[in-house]
Amino acid sequence: MNYCSHCGGEITTVIPEGDNRLRYVCTQCSTIHYQNPKIVAGCLPVYQNQILLCQRAIHPRAGYWTLPAGFMELNETTQQAAARETWEEACATVEIDKLYTLFNLPHINQVYLIFLAQLPQPIFSPGEESLSAELFTEETIPWDNLAFPTITKTLQYYFSDLKQQQFTFRTIDIAPHASYQQVK
């Protein structure tokens, strides 16, 4: 950050009075520009015994497979964000169920929220940010070509919980430099 988005003045980094950490502060109008983590919201869309995945058309991890998920926008709920991303990436209308996984990714300042969801009809197609959208069983999921550890772990939890028929909400911390390889 170099310039104040409010007045165009130059930015400096100082610890404001009453604060305890360095902030971007305008040298001209004194506006403090706070920075905060972002929420990535998505879902795990279930149709019968299959899961809907999208193959990413964009960076990062283009060509790899993911659950539909993306940055939460202003003026929406986390469930609305998860449903919107599913519509945008897979042209699919889902019924959002409960929150299933929360991932902390402090090294990239993201919090992932993945909801369980039902896909009532097998109607989908790749959105603008996807190369393809497909339904997979546990056996056919491209486990070695999943885009992010958050996706791999959520799918692993799902199939494990499916055997018990009890879907437990989990909070998981993902360390920096986490491997993109599945740990089976």
Place this chain on the structure above:
Amino acid sequence: MNYCSHCGGEITTVIPEGDNRLRYVCTQCSTIHYQNPKIVAGCLPVYQNQILLCQRAIHPRAGYWTLPAGFMELNETTQQAAARETWEEACATVEIDKLYTLFNLPHINQVYLIFLAQLPQPIFSPGEESLSAELFTEETIPWDNLAFPTITKTLQYYFSDLKQQQFTFRTIDIAPHASYQQVK
């Protein structure tokens, strides 16, 4: 937003190519400045049959009582944010347990995450942003002087769940203009 924080150029609002909503975009360097909701992380600190609350010294809702909570910072997990806020607002060291409530507040672009927590020792004092910090039982909680609906609802759920000895995670949407009065 008037000026680009990157180059100082003037900002316009346009729908970028491949996007579907208005964004702040720099007329000079074309940087897109996305805006996203913020996470407020906090906890419900339990010491025996009492809950630790703080009386707010700052706006909004100065003078009203709250669970320790505040904006999540960069490079921390949601649990670390909840524990840090408890330290800053009540000078108390807590052991964070599980996520208990998630509130969507789309009208103010916040997502509240409140964790259950244990306060191992009754050691606390008001931090810089608090007028006081005190332990309350269900009967002594200042129900009519709680700061936010998120706090009132979380406390109501807690004492209801306590009777069943089963603490269920809940996702709640808070509508705009929600009353600050408790609905008993």
